[in-house]
Amino acid sequence: MTMIKNRKIGIFDSGLGGLIILKSIRSVLPNYDYVYFGDTKHMPYGNKTQYEIRQLTINGVEFLFKQNCSIVIIACNTASAKALGFMQQKWLPKNYPDRKILGVIIPTVEIVAFNKKIRRIGVLATKSTVRSNVYKKELEKLNPNMQLFQLSAPLLVPAIESGNFKIARVYLKKYIAYFITKKVEAIILGCTHYPLLKLEIKILAGNTIIVSQDEIISKALSKYLNKHNEIKRHLSTNKTVILFTSKIFQYTKIISERWFASATLFLRPK
Helix, strand or coil, X not given: CCCCCCEEEEEEECCCCHHHHHHHXXXXXXXXXXXXXXXXXXXXXXXXXXXXXXXXXXXXXHHHHHCCXXXXXXXXXXXXXXXXHHHHXXXXXXXXXXXXXXXXXXXXHHHHHCCCCCCEEEEXXXXXXXXXXHHHHHHHHHCCCCEEEEEECCCHHHHXXXXXXXXXXXXHHHHHHHHHHCCCCEEEEECCCHHHHHHHHHHHHCCCEEECHHHCHHHHHHHHXXXXXXXXXXXXXXXXXXXXXXXXXXXXXXXXXXXXXXXXXXXXXX
């Protein structure tokens, strides 16, 4: 199938957390054109059913495809855990066979699975991601000897989305203390909202390795595009960024203006 030229890279997230992934990707791949959609109206995804997560993710990704994106990165761990497999195997071939969808979990797992310094690892994530056991399943495929400790943090995403970092830090102390008692060598930040608190997390965690997806996904995408020239050669290179959200919050505006000064934040049309 012939691929249309001047395609863009899409980033989908349940809220504003994916903006830090977009920021990181642009630092590595600055020339491409990007479209971001954060579904802030329906966040947090971590407390929803698998059916709800799947439908919301399909709606979000389809919106980005209609913005002429040829590849979409699902920056949301919950959506990656609960919807990505179905979409790649069944929904995409039927509806958009010339497009690609990538997630954030497998590149993250690959980083830690072969690190000889890590034997005990923690995953801080949403309820839904923890219940899916996706990190456990993927880690066991690559390194069955690694011990995994998971903890859900249902209160962090709403606090971050509202810009209430004072209360978020209170929750963090409790969450990180749990991992310290388990004597983990590394903690995976299993939600793309959490890197917004990475400095505080590193202070609380001391010498524990912090595995943050904003440091991983940009490199993984760069490698992927280099291996898939059939996608890469059709991407437009005007260095543009378009941001969409399903509901505009004050902190979303602050972050988008701080990181993407030349971009306009749009409310997604119904």
